[in-house]
Amino acid sequence: MTGSEDPNVPAQDEPEPxxxxxxxxxxxxxxxxxxxxxxxLGQGEIDLATLTEELRVYQAELEVQNAELREAQVVSExxxxxxxxxxxxxxxxxxVVDRNGLVLDANAFAEQLFSLEHRYxxxxxxxxxxxxxxxxxxxxxxxxxxxxxxxxxxGIHFQTDSGEVFGGELHMAxxxxxxxxxxxxxxxxxxxxxxxxxxxxxxxxxxxxxxxxHHDTLTHLPNRTLLNDRLAQxxxxxxxxxxxxxxxxxxxDRFKIINDRFGHGAGDELLREVAExxxxxxxxxxxxxxxxxxEFVVLLEDADCAxxxxxxxxxxxxxxxxxxxxxxxxxxxxASIGISLYPADGTEPDTLLRHADIAMYEAKSRGRNDFQFFxxxxxxxxxxxxxxxxxxxxxxxxxxxxxxxxPQIDLGNGRLLGVEALLRWHxxxxxxxxxxxxxxxAEEVGVLGEVGSWVLETACAQLAAWRNNGLEVPRVAxxxxxxxxxxxxxxxxxxxxxxxxxxxPAALLLEVTEAMLMRQPERAxxxxxxxxxxxxxxxxxxxxxxxxxLGRIARxxxxxxxxxxxxxxxxxxxxxxxxxxxxxIGLGRSLGLEVIxxxxxxxxxxxxxxxxxxxxxxxxLYGRPVSAREILDTYHP
Ligand SMILES: Nc1nc2c(ncn2[C@@H]2O[C@H](COP(=O)(O)O[C@H]3[C@@H](O)[C@H](n4cnc5c(=O)[nH]c(N)nc54)O[C@@H]3COP(=O)(O)O)[C@@H](O)[C@H]2O)c(=O)[nH]1
Numbered sequence: 001m002t003g004s005e006d007p008n009v010p011a012q013d014e015p016e017p018x019x020x021x022x023x024x025x026x027x028x029x030x031x032x033x034x035x036x037x038x039x040x041l042g043q044g045e046i047d048l049a050t051l052t053e054e055l056r057v058y059q060a061e062l063e064v065q066n067a068e069l070r071e072a073q074v075v076s077e078x079x080x081x082x083x084x085x086x087x088x089x090x091x092x093x094x095x096v097v098d099r100n101g102l103v104l105d106a107n108a109f110a111e112q113l114f115s116l117e118h119r120y121x122x123x124x125x126x127x128x129x130x131x132x133x134x135x136x137x138x139x140x141x142x143x144x145x146x147x148x149x150x151x152x153x154x155g156i157h158f159q160t161d162s163g164e165v166f167g168g169e170l171h172m173a174x175x176x177x178x179x180x181x182x183x184x185x186x187x188x189x190x191x192x193x194x195x196x197x198x199x200x201x202x203x204x205x206x207x208x209x210x211x212x213x214h215h216d217t218l219t220h221l222p223n224r225t226l227l228n229d230r231l232a233q234x235x236x237x238x239x240x241x242x243x244x245x246x247x248x249x250x251x252x253d254r255f256k257i258i259n260d261r262f263g264h265g266a267g268d269e270l271l272r273e274v275a276e277x278x279x280x281x282x283x284x285x286x287x288x289x290x291x292x293x294x295e296f297v298v299l300l301e302d303a304d305c306a307x308x309x310x311x312x313x314x315x316x317x318x319x320x321x322x323x324x325x326x327x328x329x330x331x332x333x334x335a336s337i338g339i340s341l342y343p344a345d346g347t348e349p350d351t352l353l354r355h356a357d358i359a360m361y362e363a364k365s366r367g368r369n370d371f372q373f374f375x376x377x378x379x380x381x382x383x384x385x386x387x388x389x390x391x392x393x394x395x396x397x398x399x400x401x402x403x404x405x406x407p408q409i410d411l412g413n414g415r416l417l418g419v420e421a422l423l424r425w426h427x428x429x430x431x432x433x434x435x436x437x438x439x440x441x442a443e444e445v446g447v448l449g450e451v452g453s454w455v456l457e458t459a460c461a462q463l464a465a466w467r468n469n470g471l472e473v474p475r476v477a478x479x480x481x482x483x484x485x486x487x488x489x490x491x492x493x494x495x496x497x498x499x500x501x502x503x504x505p506a507a508l509l510l511e512v513t514e515a516m517l518m519r520q521p522e523r524a525x526x527x528x529x530x531x532x533x534x535x536x537x538x539x540x541x542x543x544x545x546x547x548x549x550l551g552r553i554a555r556x557x558x559x560x561x562x563x564x565x566x567x568x569x570x571x572x573x574x575x576x577x578x579x580x581x582x583x584x585i586g587l588g589r590s591l592g593l594e595v596i597x598x599x600x601x602x603x604x605x606x607x608x609x610x611x612x613x614x615x616x617x618x619x620x621l622y623g624r625p626v627s628a629r630e631i632l633d634t635y636h637p
Pocket of ligand 1: 565
């Protein structure tokens, strides 16, 4: 003991004797060594009360330690969870490697990226996951990471087990181990090629959206929006350079009929084919746009476009020459084209388009399959046409149609053989319109089939009504259009109609034109045979104006030939036409067909006709087309 040492303070590492006994007792108790405890108690140096107190304190200390341990466990579990989430749940390929780059762990994204299962990936060195050329850079980065704790390697190329190479970035961060020998790194592999692919896909989607906004999805031609844009640019260019420009408005003839008859699928295919054929006739600098169902617009902007416009229009019309093979059908289509020129026909895009549209209507009204340059005088007429088109659409619903009837007379005895039903339209502003004003338009707009059904129904109903009023009109002749003759169940429909109005089949005579028969669509022909079997009469209207082969006429199931008015008109004036009339009458007789002459206006004509053997006639001489009431008043016995 030194002089400075307090004899009452026990040396640091010497246990306090009394306390030592208690510590020994505690340890014995902890171990469950009751013999030892008994011996210590037997030594009599332990006070039981003090021991109990010591044990209580010791227990309290133990509880605190336990609580700390539990808390530490919770913290460590939470840390493990966080680690797992960061390592496994983030959509990023991650690997844990040791100081040499040996893979110790890898998440599912890494397995997927490198096409390697976890168990194989674990035995790889990070170096094997990059291409040989980049391995030295990787080794340098690993060394630096050991010193600095983290590293990023940019522009590195990885390779998958299947040999695929992709560019990207490698991010390394020290995970554990202050000691260099135990160090581990977490490595994140960023696949930039995927990012680039995603960016590329995004760019392509944007491009596609942009394309769709400016192009027609069916034909892929510029749509109205893009056309307006190009038209506006063209006009301002032409204005700046005192240039010219041509706008061609192309509209298919009777496209609606094709759509209705063959379905929209066929219509779409036809439009695609038309677009392709037309495009083939244009220069790269010309614009061909689709601006509506069957409407296309062509812009010509070169210096000689005013002269070229007519030639281009001609070439466009010629593409419709060869039939279009749509599925099993061979379709013959034509188009009408209107042309307007900058600056002569307008200096604003809208005006140029409108005037080309008007000229196109003019081409249609002149018989279609043609082109027309715009003239100022056209405007008023076409506006009227457009109004008519608009009004026609609702005319049936508004009950604006009515039938007039013209008598058909036995030329020998003047008796009434029947009447021809002739359509009239009571236009709200223009008054009573004859068919010449609206039949072609009705066909174009696609309402003629519906109107035709109305005519048939009304004519039959009228025949029944006359009969109920005491007038027996032997038959009614009704004009048909091809559309009606091609309806799927036309013969059944006619049969139903006759039953509904209790009419004999011979009370109905259906007039078809020679032109309709020339085209001889299969279904129409089948219907003619069906009608014949039913006993319904079929008359060939305007006979002599077409070029039907006599052999073909002889084979058709028809009952009557109607000599065209133009020939009857020339009786006594043109010996050629007289010969035609004579031939038709002879033909009818040899085929056993009734022959009726239309447009009979004077007794000389009657004399010629009866002399040649024609027994029936219709014309102003016997009566103009009149209302049903007037027929009743005139012919009621
Ligand atoms: N598809 C349908 N076509 C129809 C229907 N109703 C009529 N039409 C066709 O329209 C064309 C013109 O008919 P319309 O103006 O009624 O003229 C008829 C007569 O008025 C006229 N006619 C009769 N006799 C004379 C005459 O002596 N002189 C003279 N200048 N004209 C006369 O002829 C027309 C009847 O012709 P047609 O039918 O050829 O016998 C006409 O082609 C009708 O076919 C309809 O409902 N559907």
